[in-house]
Amino acid sequence: MADLLSNISTLQSSLARRREVARLTIGMSKAEKEVTTGLRADLFRDLGQRAAESVRLRNIVARNEGYIASNKLLNGRMEITSIAMSEMRQVADDFLALAVSGANPGDAISSELQANARYAIERIVTQANTVYQGSHIFAGIDQDRKPMQGWTQTSAATGLSPEDVMTSVIGAGPASLADVATITAEVNAVFDGTHATAGYTYEGTFYNGTAAATGQRVEARIGEGVTVSHGIQANDDGFTELMKGLSMLASIDVSKITDEATYGAYLDAAVQSISMGSQKLLGAEASLGSTQALVEETIERHEKVNDVYAIRMVDLEGVDAYEAATRLSMLQTQLEASYAVTARLSSLTFLNFLR
Incomplete structure (x- = not known):
């Protein structure tokens, strides 16, 4: 019986030492993590019910960080859009200056207007086809489509190029004031989408993006319950007016x-159409600027809300670095002492006693 009790006592002692070593090891691991991170290793155990506040704050911060990331991309898109529109307005204004100086028929400048109008169209089409993050920014919600056709580029939808349409409509050009009125009316029909001939419309042959009739615009959610419309399309009034005026001068040698x-x-x-287009682009750019500011x-x-919440989370989750380091040192000392005792006990054998 004495031997049995002795064996049980030895087993219990061994298990107790193992449990103590395990406890000290876990405590050291926890203290080491807290020293390294400055945060509580076992948040829910330490904070209890207050841990729910920490979880809520972290969820809000994570959601805000998502908005911050997406809004920065949106801000970049709007910045590129604004730059492209500014470039297009500059092209229009430069051409207007040339056109005004060529007000007299038969002079050298008037003979250059056709070539310069075509060059201006080429530059505007290039800007209108700007891509940001893999999307065409002036195509509306159909951002996978290149919104504008080049002057001589055939549309897959109609089999016509913008040049084909305008050459057919304007012909050799006006010979009288009556011809000017007739041609202008037909050109207006092309650009407002009411022309009777199939394919002879701006959205049919000049433009490939989202049609204005859909009423859909590119939108973005920038915050909880806050959505902004920021899509400027190459079939908006500013674009159609600008392209109408330039196309009238690109089609014939005035x-x-x-x-x-x-x-x-x-x-x-x-010239009036180009000027109106430039003004409307400026208005759209100003509206975009207001959205960008928002x-x-x-x-x-x-970012400010996240900074405030970060301070509160540190208050909840943070630990005293000095206290954690002191606790780590104490646990390390205790663990070393436990190992030393275990080593000494393991060496206490009858043979060692007889030596």
Whole structure:
């Protein structure tokens, strides 16, 4: 019986030492993690019910970080959009300056207007086909489509190029004021989508993006319950007016219009359209700027909220680095002592006693 009790006592002692070593090891691991991170290793055990507040704050911060990331991408898109629109307005304004100086038929400048109008169209189409993050920014919700056709580029939908349409509509150009009125009316029908001939419309041959009739615009959710519409499309009024005026001058050599009144009326119609297009682009750019300012303010607000919540989370989850280091040192000392005792006990044999 004495031997049995002795064996049980030895077993219990061994198990007790193992449990103590395990406890000290776990405590050291926890203290080491807290020293390294400065945060509680076992948040729910230490905080109890207050841990729910920490979880809630972390969820809000994570959601805000998602908004911050997406809003920064949106801000970049709007910045690129604004730059492209500014470039297009500059192209229009430069051409207007040239057109105004070529107000007299038959002079050297008037003979250059056709080539310069085509070059201006080429530059505007290039800007309108700008891509950001793999998406065409002026195509509406159909961002996988290149929104604008080149002047001589055939549309897959109609089999016509913008040049084909305008050459057919304008022909050799006006010979009288009556011709100017007739041609202008037909050109207007092309660009407002009411022309009777199939394919002879801006959205049919010039433009490939989302149709205006859908009423759908590119939108973005920038915060909880806050959605902004930021999509500017290459079929908006500013684009159609600008392209209409330039197309009128790109289709014919206006220097060949011999009647001065007819020349003046035709040039004036084209110039007014270009000027109106430039003004409408400026208005759209200003509206975009307001939306961009709102997005930037939202980014800043989310960042500030996250900073405040981060301080509160540190208050909840943080540990005293000095206290954690002291606890780690004490646990290490205790563990070393436990190992030393275990080593000494393991060496206490009858043979060692007889030596």
